[in-house]
Amino acid sequence: xxxxxxxxxxxxxxxxxxxxxxxxxxxxxxxxxxxxxxxxxxxxxxxxxxxxxxxxxxxxxxxxxxxxxxxxxxxxxxxxxxxxxxxxxxxxxxxxxxxxxxxxxxxxxxxxxxxxxxxxxxxxxxxxxxxxxxxx
Amino acid sequence: xxxxxxxxxxxxxxxxxxxxxxxxxxxxxxxxxxxxxxxxxxxxxxxxxxxxxxxxxxxxxxxxxxxxxxxxxxxxxxxxxxxxxxxxxxxxxxxxxxxxxxxxxxxxxxxxxxxxxxxxxxxxxxxxxxxxxxxx
Amino acid sequence: xxxxxxxxxxxxxxxxxxxxxxxxxxxxxxxxxxxxxxxxxxxxxxxxxxxxxxxxxxxxxxxxxxxxxxxxxxxxxxxxxxxxxxxxxxxxxxxxxxxxxxxxxxxxxxxxxxxxxxxxxxxxxxxxxxxxxxxx
Amino acid sequence: xxxxxxxxxxxxxxxxxxxxxxxxxxxxxxxxxxxxxxxxxxxxxxxxxxxxxxxxxxxxxxxxxxxxxxxxxxxxxxxxxxxxxxxxxxxxxxxxxxxxxxxxxxxxxxxxxxxxxxxxxxxxxxxxxxxxxxxx
DNA sequence: GTGGTCTAGACCACA
DNA sequence: GTGGTCTAGACCACC
Numbered sequence: 001x002x003x004x005x006x007x008x009x010x011x012x013x014x015x016x017x018x019x020x021x022x023x024x025x026x027x028x029x030x031x032x033x034x035x036x037x038x039x040x041x042x043x044x045x046x047x048x049x050x051x052x053x054x055x056x057x058x059x060x061x062x063x064x065x066x067x068x069x070x071x072x073x074x075x076x077x078x079x080x081x082x083x084x085x086x087x088x089x090x091x092x093x094x095x096x097x098x099x100x101x102x103x104x105x106x107x108x109x110x111x112x113x114x115x116x117x118x119x120x121x122x123x124x125x126x127x128x129x130x131x132x133x134x135x136x
Numbered sequence: 137x138x139x140x141x142x143x144x145x146x147x148x149x150x151x152x153x154x155x156x157x158x159x160x161x162x163x164x165x166x167x168x169x170x171x172x173x174x175x176x177x178x179x180x181x182x183x184x185x186x187x188x189x190x191x192x193x194x195x196x197x198x199x200x201x202x203x204x205x206x207x208x209x210x211x212x213x214x215x216x217x218x219x220x221x222x223x224x225x226x227x228x229x230x231x232x233x234x235x236x237x238x239x240x241x242x243x244x245x246x247x248x249x250x251x252x253x254x255x256x257x258x259x260x261x262x263x264x265x266x267x268x269x270x271x272x
Numbered sequence: 273x274x275x276x277x278x279x280x281x282x283x284x285x286x287x288x289x290x291x292x293x294x295x296x297x298x299x300x301x302x303x304x305x306x307x308x309x310x311x312x313x314x315x316x317x318x319x320x321x322x323x324x325x326x327x328x329x330x331x332x333x334x335x336x337x338x339x340x341x342x343x344x345x346x347x348x349x350x351x352x353x354x355x356x357x358x359x360x361x362x363x364x365x366x367x368x369x370x371x372x373x374x375x376x377x378x379x380x381x382x383x384x385x386x387x388x389x390x391x392x393x394x395x396x397x398x399x400x401x402x403x404x405x406x407x408x
Numbered sequence: 409x410x411x412x413x414x415x416x417x418x419x420x421x422x423x424x425x426x427x428x429x430x431x432x433x434x435x436x437x438x439x440x441x442x443x444x445x446x447x448x449x450x451x452x453x454x455x456x457x458x459x460x461x462x463x464x465x466x467x468x469x470x471x472x473x474x475x476x477x478x479x480x481x482x483x484x485x486x487x488x489x490x491x492x493x494x495x496x497x498x499x500x501x502x503x504x505x506x507x508x509x510x511x512x513x514x515x516x517x518x519x520x521x522x523x524x525x526x527x528x529x530x531x532x533x534x535x536x537x538x539x540x541x542x543x544x
Numbered sequence: 545g546t547g548g549t550c551t552a553g554a555c556c557a558c559a
Numbered sequence: 560g561t562g563g564t565c566t567a568g569a570c571c572a573c574c
Contacts, residue, residue: 061574107264107267113231117264121257125253125257127243192562193564205340213463214558214561215560304522307522332549368527375531375532396525399511
C-alpha cells in the first residue's frame with residue numbers, strides 16, 4: 001500500500017491544532033496503523049508545502065520532531081524515510097490507546113450535550129461512512 | 137435541574153485547549169443540552185476562579201466571549217445569566233451536529249491507525265463507562 | 273488606499289468608552305467604509321500598543337473580538353488581516369444604518385435641550401469642519 | 409409644559425451607558441432646555457424604579473448626584489424638585505455646547521464610514537422625524 | 545518577527 | 560456583592 005501511492009496529508013489550517021502538529025500526529029498514526037512501513041519515503045518538504053500552501057518551515061519542523069522521536073530518518077539528498085526501527089503497533093490495544101483521548105473527548109461532550117451513548121455510537125458509525133466517501 | 141445544583145465546570149489545565157475555551161465550550165454544550173436554561177444564573181467569576189484555582193480574568197474572558205456570542209447576558213451588578221434568547225437544541229439532530237467535529241476526528245484517526253469502525257465503537261462505549269465513574 | 277498608508281487608530285483614553293471598544297468599532301467602520309479591504313494587514317499588536325502607549329493586551333483583546341466576529345483573520349505567525357468574507361457595506365444605506373444609533377442620540381438630546389433640528393444640522397456641519405482640521 | 413405632564417425618562421438598560429448616567433444626563437438636558445423649570449417636582453425614586461423595572465438605589469444615586477451638582481433640591485417628605493438656582497441655558501450657544509460631544513461623535517464615525525457630511529445631515533433630519541413619531 | 549495565554553494586582557463602575 | 564478595564568510581565572506557540 002505504501003509503495004502504490006504517495007502519502008497525502010490531511011491538513012486543515014483553520015483548525016485550532018497547529019499545522020505542524022497535524023502532520024506529526026498523522027505520521028505517528030499512519031506508522032502505528034501500518035500504512036507507513038519502515039523504509040517508505042515521505043513527500044519532500046517542498047512538495048508538502050506547495051501542495052497545501054503552507055510554509056516549508058512548518059513541514060520541516062514536523063519532520064524534525066519526528067526524526068528526533070526516532071520515527072523518521074534523514075537520507076541525505078534523498079529526503080525522509082520511515083526509520084528502520086519504526087514498527088506498527090503490535091496489538092490492537094496499542095492502537096486504541098492512541099485513539100483514547102479523542103474517544104474520551106467525545107464521551108464528555110456527549111454527556112454535556114445530553115446525547116446518549118447509544119446515539120453517539122450511531123453517529124460515530126455514520127461519521128465513518130462519511131469519511132469513507134472521501135477516499136474510496 | 138438547573139435550580140437544584142449550581143453549574144460545575146470541568147476544567148483541566150493540562151489540556152492543550154486553553155482554559156477559557158474549555159469554559160466557553162462547556163457552557164455552549166450545557167445550554168444546547170438543556171442543562172442550562174434561559175435565566176439560569178452562572179457561578180460568579182470569583183467563585184469559579186477560586187474553585188479551580190485559576191485567575192478571575194480567565195473566567196471573565198470566557199464569560200465575555202459568551203456574552204458577545206449572545207448566549208449569556210450581564211445583569212449589571214448582579215452577575216451573568218443565560219440569555220433569554222438562548223434555546224436548547226430543539227431536536228437531537230442539532231445536538232449531534234455540535235458533536236460531529238469530535239466524531240469526525242475519531243473516525244479519521246481510527247482510519248489512520250488501522251482501527252476498524254467496530255473496534256472504535258466498542259472503545260467508545262468503554263469510554264462512556266469510564267466517564268460515568270467520575271460523576272456517579 | 274489600503275496599500276498606501278498603514279491604518280492609524282484614533283484612540284482617546286479620556287473617553288468613557290474603553291480603549292479596546294474604540295479599536296473594535298473603528299475597524300468595523302473602516303471596513304464598512306471600504307477604507308480597509310479584505311486581505312489588508314492590520315498594524316501589529318505591539319506597534320499599536322507602542323504608538324498609543326497602551327498595553328499590548330488591550331489591543332490584543334480588540335483584535336480577538338474582531339476575529340470572533342469574523343471581521344479579521346489570524347495569519348498564524350504573521351499577523352491579522354481583514355477577513356476574506358468581510359465586505360464593505362454595499363450601498364450607502366448600510367453605512368447609514370451603522371451611523372443611526374449616534375444620529376438618534378443627537379436627535380433625542382437635541383429635543384431635550386430645546387435645540388431645533390435646523391440648529392442641530394447647522395452645528396453638525398460645523399462639527400464636520402472642526403474634524404477636517406485634524407487630518408487635512 | 410412641566411406642570412401638565414410628569415417627566416418621563418427614556419431609560420434603556422441594554423445601552424453601554426449606565427442607567428444612573430442616563431437619568432443624570434436627561435435631567436441636565438431637560439433643565440437646560442427649559443422643559444424642567446425651578447420648583448418642578450421630579451417623579452419619586454420608587455415611581456421611576458417601578459416604572460422602568462430598575463433598582464431604586466440606581467435612581468437614588470442619580471438624584472443624589474444631581475443634588476450635589478446643585479440642580480435638584482431635596483424637599484423633606486415631598487421628594488426632589490428642580491432647584492431654585494437652576495436656570496435654563498440662556499442662549500442657544502450654551503445648549504449647543506452640551507450637544508457638541510454627540511455631534512463630534514457623529515462626524516468622526518461618518519468619516520470612518522465614508523458617509524459624506526451631506527448624507528449625514530440628511531440622515532439626521534430623518535432621525536428627528538422618527539423621534540417625533542414617538543411622542544406626538 | 546507575529547499573536548495567545550495566564551498571572552497578579554490595582555482600580556473602577558454598578559446594584 | 561457583581562463584572563469590567565487596564566497594566567506589567569512572563570512564557571509559549573507559530574512562522
